[in-house]
Amino acid sequence: MKILVCISNVPDTTTKITFTNDNTEFNQAGVQFVLNPYDEIALSRAIELTENGNGTVTVINVGEVATEPTIRKALAIGATDAVRINAVARDAYFVAYQIAAFAKDKGFDMILTGRESIDYNGAKVAAMLGELLDIPSVSIIKKLDVDGSTAIVEREIEGGKEVLSIPFPFVAGTAEGVAEWKIPNMRGIMSARTKPLIVVEPVEVKKLSEIVKFETPAPRGTVKLVDAADPEKLIDLLHSEAKVI
Amino acid sequence: MSVLVYVENAEGKFKKSIFEAISYAKAIANQLNTNLVAISIGNVATADLENLGKYGAAKVLTINNDQLKSFVNQAYASIIAEAAKKENANVVVLSNSFSGKGLAPRIGVKLEAAVADGAIELPQTDGGKFIVKKTAFSNKAFAMVEMQSENKVISLTPNSYKVVEDGAAATVENFSFEAKASDFRTMIKEIVRATDKISLPDAELVVSAGRGLKGPENWGMIEELADLLGAATACSKPVSDADWRPHSEHVGQTGIAISPNLYIAIGISGAIQHLAGVSSSKVIVVINKDPEAPFFKVADYGIVGDAFEIVPKMIEAVKSLKANA
Ligand SMILES: Cc1cc2nc3c(=O)[nH]c(=O)nc-3n(C[C@H](O)[C@H](O)[C@H](O)COP(=O)(O)OP(=O)(O)OC[C@H]3O[C@@H](n4cnc5c(N)ncnc54)[C@H](O)[C@@H]3O)c2cc1C
Ligand SMILES: Nc1ncnc2c1ncn2[C@@H]1O[C@H](COP(=O)(O)O)[C@@H](O)[C@H]1O
Numbered sequence: 402m403k404i405l406v407c408i409s410n411v412p413d414t415t416t417k418i419t420f421t422n423d424n425t426e427f428n429q430a431g432v433q434f435v436l437n438p439y440d441e442i443a444l445s446r447a448i449e450l451t452e453n454g455n456g457t458v459t460v461i462n463v464g465e466v467a468t469e470p471t472i473r474k475a476l477a478i479g480a481t482d483a484v485r486i487n488a489v490a491r492d493a494y495f496v497a498y499q500i501a502a503f504a505k506d507k508g509f510d511m512i513l514t515g516r517e518s519i520d521y522n523g524a525k526v527a528a529m530l531g532e533l534l535d536i537p538s539v540s541i542i543k544k545l546d547v548d549g550s551t552a553i554v555e556r557e558i559e560g561g562k563e564v565l566s567i568p569f570p571f572v573a574g575t576a577e578g579v580a581e582w583k584i585p586n587m588r589g590i591m592s593a594r595t596k597p598l599i600v601v602e603p604v605e606v607k608k609l610s611e612i613v614k615f616e617t618p619a620p621r622g623t624v625k626l627v628d629a630a631d632p633e634k635l636i637d638l639l640h641s642e643a644k645v646i
Numbered sequence: 647m648s649v650l651v652y653v654e655n656a657e658g659k660f661k662k663s664i665f666e667a668i669s670y671a672k673a674i675a676n677q678l679n680t681n682l683v684a685i686s687i688g689n690v691a692t693a694d695l696e697n698l699g700k701y702g703a704a705k706v707l708t709i710n711n712d713q714l715k716s717f718v719n720q721a722y723a724s725i726i727a728e729a730a731k732k733e734n735a736n737v738v739v740l741s742n743s744f745s746g747k748g749l750a751p752r753i754g755v756k757l758e759a760a761v762a763d764g765a766i767e768l769p770q771t772d773g774g775k776f777i778v779k780k781t782a783f784s785n786k787a788f789a790m791v792e793m794q795s796e797n798k799v800i801s802l803t804p805n806s807y808k809v810v811e812d813g814a815a816a817t818v819e820n821f822s823f824e825a826k827a828s829d830f831r832t833m834i835k836e837i838v839r840a841t842d843k844i845s846l847p848d849a850e851l852v853v854s855a856g857r858g859l860k861g862p863e864n865w866g867m868i869e870e871l872a873d874l875l876g877a878a879t880a881c882s883k884p885v886s887d888a889d890w891r892p893h894s895e896h897v898g899q900t901g902i903a904i905s906p907n908l909y910i911a912i913g914i915s916g917a918i919q920h921l922a923g924v925s926s927s928k929v930i931v932v933i934n935k936d937p938e939a940p941f942f943k944v945a946d947y948g949i950v951g952d953a954f955e956i957v958p959k960m961i962e963a964v965k966s967l968k969a970n971a
Contacts, residue, residue: 412783414784414899414918414919414922415918415919417786418783418786418787420787427783438899438900439900493751493761494754494755494760494761497751497755519783519784519899519900519922520782520783520784521782521783521789522763522764522781522782522783522784522903523761523763524747524763525750525751525754525761525763526751527751528719528747528748528749528750528751528752529751529752529754529755531719531720531752532723532751532752532755532756533755535828536831537719537720537831537832538719538720538748538752539719539748539832540719540744540747540748540751541744541747541748543893543894553835556744557744557894558744558745558837558839559656559661559743559744559845559847559848560656560839560840560843560844560845560846560848561837561838561839561840561845562837562838562894563717563834563836563837563838564834564835564836564837564838565832565833565834565835566832566833566835567831567832567833568831571831571832576900577886577893577896577900577901578893607758607795608794609754609758609759609760609761609793609794609795610760610761610762610791610792610793610794610795611791611792611794612782612789612790612791612792613777613790613791613792614789614790615782615787615788615789615790616779616787616788616790617786617787617788618785618786618787618788618925618926621930621944621945621946622946624932624942624943624945624946624947624948625946625947625948626947626948626949626950627947627948627949628949629949629950629951629952629955629956632949632956632959632960632963633959633962633963633966635931635947635949635960635963636960636963636964636967637963637967638947639908639929639931639947640967643908643929643946643947645851645907645908645928645929646851646875646908646964646967
């Protein structure tokens with residue numbers, strides 16, 4: 402089995418988000434970047450599926466050289482090799498286009514992404530890749546098993562779930578439930594330094610959209626505290642003041 | 647030119663989020679001085695299709711056959727893109743549902759369109775520009791996305807736009823299109839729906855609990871409160887990790903993001919990763935025994951105290967509120 406896992410480099414989940422340059426740019430100062438948690442789940446599952454010499458896992462990232470520590474982390478967790486497309490990840494379309502251009506003639510059986518990147522939260526790359534490669538895609542899966550050259554996946558739907566069978570090749574965005582997060586061990590960390598990481602130059606992509614400004618949410622007013630002895634008061638406030646119940 | 651809205655059905659019925667999407671799409675059509683067309687795929691009663699006119703879709707296209715009875719991502723995307731071409735629609739609107747998330751990017755690629763996922767407001771269209779506001783950085787910020795391509799695909803976050811009812815019955819037309827065989831490679835083996843429960847992404851009211859509840863055996867009061875309010879239940883990540891509750895209830899940065907009118911957080915500390923999924927709720931209520939719990943900083947109402955004493959009293963209060971209503 403040949404698996405490609407798309408990985409993105411995102412601000413750590415505890416990051417306080419601020420902007421510079423008249424709120425047009427994300428302020429990276431002091432921000433620690435990590436492997437997107439959902440991509441880590443995808444990677445963990447890919448490694449499980451290819452255990453015991455049952456295939457290879459290539460990780461791919463669209464990013465500048467600064468993302469290499471994150472790529473090395475993926476190699477430490479257990480990816481076989483890595484590809485970096487040397488460009489700023491402008492938006493989901495740009496990223497999907499680059500990955501599709503790389504993957505189209507490489508014969509991957511499945512391409513995994515995270516359900517979304519926790520920075521721009523587009524949840525778009527998986528389905529865009531599917532469309533660009535003209536293969537099936539499922540955007541959010543909570544379970545992934547393989548039976549020969551078909552995958553059985555579980556997709557979340559409003560108020561339930563749907564079980565699908567998808568023939569290879571396909572793209573899927575993984576969410577929690579697909580695998581447990583793997584922690585790299587010492588041997589992994591050592592071998593990651595020597596695993597192959599190739600750098601590929603980007604192809605031209607049409608620009609469709611641009612983020613022109615960021616806003617931060619208006620701060621909420623201070624909390625109105627109700628005495629613990631009087632929860633009836635709270636229900637009353639929700640009914641007559643907030644008018645939500 | 648026109649605006650096209652995809653009206654997703656769940657087992658033949660439309661949900662409120664679809665009426666929101668139609669109302670939103672109608673407002674965009676008005677902004678652009680053009681008309682709105684809806685497309686429905688699958689088996690829906692004609693009366694329900696006609697009823698969509700009420701929300702602003704004067705014309706509804708419908709297509710159904712055996713293969714299209716249930717959702718097939720690729721085929722549905724092909725049909726919607728085709729309908730957009732036939733109707734000369736530059737703007738395609740969907741609801742940002744689980745299926746919508748799989749469709750919008752595909753339609754975007756087909757139409758070489760910019761895709762704004764999870765829009766929360768009407769676009770700004772002054773000066774010939776088209777700028778859509780969406781959440782970013784897991785609800786910690788908003789991004790204003792300028793859609794520069796001629797075609798545009800927008801998916802609307804549920805619960806962020808009000809349903810407007812002022813139209814008359816729609817005219818319903820059959821739409822015909824043969825999606826290619828390779829669009830049907832995936833097969834649905836099973837659909838499991840807990841029909842008696844309100845689905846979390848659609849819920850207007852949510853009652854959520856965390857590790858403060860000590861164990862799964864204590865969720866009875868959470869479910870009772872939720873049932874009384876007509877709310878969905880949710881939980882923090884450690885709670886679903888410990889299998890106290892199903893993963894589908896896990897909200898936050900690595901769970902689902904919701905924006906209900908009311909979010910009641912019981913025994914949840916309010917870690918930044920949890921807040922990422924719930925901070926765009928309109929009203930937040932926090933019940934926590936620790937006055938220093940970070941959740942109080944983003945709450946509108948709160949009670950400092952023991953959930954095991956407070957929640958039963960809240961249940962009684964809701965009961966008497968309902969009895970007096
Ligand atoms: C990469 C990453 C992603 C994450 N993603 C998520 C996510 O998506 N969603 C999420 O929820 N978390 C997420 N987390 C975990 C998050 O950091 C917190 O650990 C988690 O939210 C804490 O859950 P909790 O509030 O239920 O438990 P705790 O932090 O243990 O808080 C329990 C709270 O209950 C209160 N309490 C205890 N007893 C009572 C009582 N009798 N009555 C009233 N109050 C009581 C306590 O005062 C405390 O505030 C993530 C973490 C990481 C590192
Ligand atoms: N710059 C990138 N390089 C490689 N993969 C990416 C990149 N950005 C996003 N992805 C992948 O696409 C998924 C969804 O991202 P998004 O559509 O931006 O929410 C992520 O979880 C990654 O798997």
